[in-house]
Amino acid sequence: MDQALEWTKLLLGWLPDAMLNTRTRYPWFVVVTHSLFAACKFRAERRAADEAYSPAGGVASMAVAFVCYGFGGTLMTDLLTGQPIGVVIHPRCFPVFVVCWYLVWYSPFDLAYRLIWEQKRGPLRLVMLGGEAIDSAMTPLGRITKLANANRGGFNLVAAPMAGMLAGLCGAFWRYMDRVVLMSQGKAGAQRTMEEAESATWRTMGYTALWFYYAVWTCDREDLGHETWLPIENDHCGTYGGPDNLRLALLGFHAV
Numbered sequence: 723m724d725q726a727l728e729w730t731k732l733l734l735g736w737l738p739d740a741m742l743n744t745r746t747r748y749p750w751f752v753v754v755t756h757s758l759f760a761a762c763k764f765r766a767e768r769r770a771a772d773e774a775y776s777p778a779g780g781v782a783s784m785a786v787a788f789v790c791y792g793f794g795g796t797l798m799t800d801l802l803t804g805q806p807i808g809v810v811i812h813p814r815c816f817p818v819f820v821v822c823w824y825l826v827w828y829s830p831f832d833l834a835y836r837l838i839w840e841q842k843r844g845p846l847r848l849v850m851l852g853g854e855a856i857d858s859a860m861t862p863l864g865r866i867t868k869l870a871n872a873n874r875g876g877f878n879l880v881a882a883p884m885a886g887m888l889a890g891l892c893g894a895f896w897r898y899m900d901r902v903v904l905m906s907q908g909k910a911g912a913q914r915t916m917e918e919a920e921s922a923t924w925r926t927m928g929y930t931a932l933w934f935y936y937a938v939w940t941c942d943r944e945d946l947g948h949e950t951w952l953p954i955e956n957d958h959c960g961t962y963g964g965p966d967n968l969r970l971a972l973l974g975f976h977a978v
Contacts, residue, residue: 752860753814755853757822760792762839765826767791771905777827784823790900792819795893799865802892803885805872852977859976862926863933863964865889870938870962882962883934890926894919929972937964 764787768775777783789797793809800807809815825834837846865885873881894915901911941959958964 748812748814750814750818752853752857753818754822755850756857757792757815757819758826758834758838759850759854760819761787761823761826762835764791765835766839767901767905771907784820786900786904787823788816788819790896791893794896795889795891796861796865798892798895799885799888802888803865803869803881805868808868855977856973859929859973860969862886862889862929863937863969863972866930866933867937867962867964874942879939882938883930886930886933887926890922890929891919894922925976932968932972933964936968937962 793815797807797809838850841847866882869885870882898915901907901915905911941962
């Protein structure tokens with residue numbers, strides 16, 4: 723019990739630093755935990771439909787997992803908004819995912835999958851959930867900031883919020899394609915994906931509205947002196963990096 727409490731305190735002190743680092747980069751901690759979770763989610767989906775499922779070489783299955791459960795949301799967002807595809811050119815995303823994929827499927831005694839996915843309690847599970855929460859909550863924010871920097875000026879009124887919404891919802895589109903088209907789950911798969919997408923839609927709309935207002939709109943409105951309707955300090959207007967305390971608030975809300 724005391725050890726679990728110490729791990730919890732360590733995690734609560736570590737997560738804010740990892741989350742704040744997403745303002746300028748994609749931290750190792752976040753990309754590793756997200757990649758492991760994506761690979762585990764894909765394996766759980768496949769094994770639930772067919773207990774004997776095997777990736778059989780892994781290349782095609784790995785590609786499906788990478789797009790449908792890992793980085794398809796940001797990939798599709800960049801394609802639809804005409805931006806460089808970050809998950810392809812980023813030096814960490816694909817190599818880390820490949821390593822995590824093989825760990826989840828082929829680790830000795832199946833330890834990786836058992837500890838990360840089947841073990842529902844414990845320090846490791848807490849760490850993994852913390853990293854996944856950072857990735858999920860911060861991805862729409864990062865797309866808004868990226869589009870705002872690429873399209874400075876009035877176009878941000880359209881481009882930046884659209885990027886945030888796409889980042890939060892495109893992942894559900896890819897999972898729909900996997901469940902309904904590739905796994906032939908029909909109405910059951912479609913209904914499950916739509917339920918996930920519904921909750922993600924409302925959550926992403928809230929994140930997008932708050933982040934666009936504080937990180938982009940108020941920074942572009944020099945005539946208002948960057949004043950906001952809540953006293954939230956923003957020291958990153960030059961890069962549309964957004965207020966650090968708002969990042970923390972959104973992460974806390976998402977984790978709860």
